[in-house]
Amino acid sequence: MTDTVFRRARDEDLAAILALLADDEIARSRAGHVAEATPAVRAAFEEIQRDRNNELLVGERAGEVIATLQLTFIPGLSRGGLRRALIEAVRVRSDLRGLGIGEQLMQAAMDRARERGCGAIQLSTDLRRTAAHRFYARLGFEATHAGMKRAL
Template sequence: MTRAQLSIRSAQHCDIAALIALYGDDDIGVNREAMEPDEAYQSAFDAIQRDPNHILVVGERDAKIVATLLLSFLPGLSRHGAWRAQIESMRVSGELRGQGIGQALIDWSIDQARQRGCRLIQLTSDRRRDDAHRFYERAGFEPTHFGYKLSLETP
């Protein structure tokens, strides 16, 4: 699939329900997402929209939202003051994976990162997402680091 066959646009407030559905469209996400727009999703969406260093996009095919990602731009002092682009929450509808939609989103993200003067583009992926790891490696990403998280949520 080429980017011409996938329309990539900024997410709109009315897209939140479709985004939540994409986030919950697998065995991992189904247990993490609320599945209904609530105040927490609304507040996060508004914060993303206000910050010029974040771009939340949707990918549409045949006027239906089939993919999404958040692209964030991070300043840094390391690497001689290099800016980085960070891909987060990339999702493609389960029924459409393997059709080039993910690659179209990656290509778009790389173009955006270059336009913003980033010297590096990075992402993280849950260790359980073996298919995603193979996809990212085919797209040219290398598994160079370990990632660590500490949950700050109370049980």
């Protein structure tokens, strides 16, 4: 099996990233979910690409994007100016789950966060994703806070 390379996303990766995001029952059930590069999605992708505090990472194997996540770097005043990284939208192609790719992707994100001077990394995960909770706990993440959201 070919090794997976983790890198920042490029324009030509957008369709594959959207396919990974769409390959998820919970995500598909959410309002606003799209599986194609609409003008709004394209604008968001371009904004992420321009923003030095946002990165889309992809895992590529044999020329094909098989995993993705978004990494956001957040400067903060609390905890003595601690810089944090926030992980969002973690996906591994469904037929490749359980092979260690997700762990490698998360390690790449944590390495990148350290490189950017972050002292903490955090994420939120849907309460229905019990397998994901076990996965993140195995990687050393702890459920220390309650997350809350509100539509605007």
